[in-house]
Amino acid sequence: MELRHLRYFAVLAEELHFGRAAERLHMAQPPLSQRIRDLERELGVRLFDRTRPRIQLTEAGALLLEHTRPVLAGVDTAREAMRRLRPGEAGMLRVGVPPDTRPPVLRTLTAGFARRVPDVLIDLHELTTDEQLVRLREGELDAGVVRHPSDTVGLESGPVLRRELGVVLPADHPSAHPADPPSAHPADHPSAPGGAPVRLRDLDGASLVIFPRVMAPRLYDHLLLVCRDAGFLPGAIRHARNPDFVHGLVLAGRGVHLNEAPTAPLPEGLVWRPLDNFSLAWLTSVVWVPTRHNEAIAAFADAVHESLTEAGHRPHDRPHDRP
Template sequence: MELRHLRYFAVLAEELHFGRAAERLHMAQPPLSQRIRDLERELGVRLFDRTRHRVQLTEAGALLLEHVRPVLSGVETAREAMRRIRPGEAGMLRAGVPPDTNPVVLPTLTAGFARQAPDVLIELHELTTDQQLTRLREGELDAGVVRHPSDTVGLESGPVARRELGVVLPADFPSADGTPAGEGTGPLRLRDVDGTPLIIFPREMAPRLYDHILTVCRDEGFLPGAIRHARNPHFVHGLVLAGRGIHLNEAPGAPLPQGLVWRPLERAELAWTTSVVWVPSRHNQAVAAFTRAVTEGLKAAGHRIVDEEPAGEARE
């Protein structure tokens, strides 16, 4: 039983006239008659009583119509849902953002996107860089906000934003001159914390970025005494307060818990380097609007745009 045959049946049941039904269906009358006969043969019942002057539903036809109407209504509802989910067509844009995205970014991002693409709903997913890249390639996301370096081969990217990282550490952590870290505001050198345990995100979140951070630390004279993994900011801060290590991150947007301080690094070798990426074949006006909105949000959170290359240019 084909869906189109059920639709032919429903239209004929409403019109009770082969000519008018065929006109509504944009088809000739003979093929319509043939399709109805095929349906009757398949079901083993007569659906219409036909005479030269009128067409009437049989009891079986009336019963079938009761079942067919909700089926056709459900199909149309499903079609409408699929139309709405197509990005850029008064639909929905599915996008990923890193779990530790600065809170300042999100309100600026969503407001900017609503202003630029008012007919498109945005659905944000909290995902790691590698999770985003996987879902982009599998068609489950339309765009992602990822940290670099990362495996973006085959994807396209918007402007790159950069925010230098510093060190979150206990206020009584001894600086190179012997004074507690909480008593100074000047930059630290990575070699000043050599041997201290490091608290960092799990490697599977962004393998290339993870390896890059550890390589820079080594090159700058910082070999952690141990590496501990954490992704939740509250857990990270608790570990630092407990003396379990130090943490590399951008300057905090809100006051840190009592007992913690943030100090910039003397050399700006470590940074969050972020951009929007997408599959080239899925780029459209909604993705472009999202890219602009993310750029606005990152600027509001203190990032500077280091690559104003137009969105749509491919890079690895």
């Protein structure tokens, strides 16, 4: 018994007219009649009563139809599921984003992607940079939004965007209200809101609250190296990845935290200040396996670029506009 024969039978059972059924199946009437006879011969029963002016289902035919409908529905469901798993048009795109991606960025990203390729579903996964790189190479992701520096050997990357980092401090920290040096007015900094820039060397000896190294080893090492070269050697390093836990540690006086300018008010008792060191920045891009590139991945890269730009990120290769 072939699946197509069951489909022929189901359509004829619905139409009870060979001509209309053949038209729905895009085939001639004689082959349809032959396929139904073959099915009846195989099952050893008559499925249709052809002795009346209008053909009717026999008792055996009605029983077979009862069993056939869920089979055909299950096949259609399976086909739809497989179709949506294909990356690209009328499929699904599996992508990774950093755990600290801001809500406005996600909103703009998903809306921008849907606008570009409305027939593709986007399956978002909250993953660290290294988790994304592993899954990309194993074929479990189609694209990822990663932070640099990172090990992207063998992967293709879209344009790199940057967002300068500042420091989250307790409101009573000595660096929370620095005097404005003549050459360092807030307007000189890409993230002007937040007061005069803080010098990294003025944080020397303070504990640093930072993401665990396993999340992005190369980025972790790079941040600590920049801090060391600028005169900031942390007295201790405490790891945290949840923003609430990070802010709780800073509020409790357990360290300072490096991050981009907040998009929402910080908890009472905390302040964000820009830094005078432009080497500290989130460098972000979309990456993918070159052989899997398609229209959906290109649309995702464009949507990420749009959402990050709207959030204050800018091209990495463009110098600061300094007076």
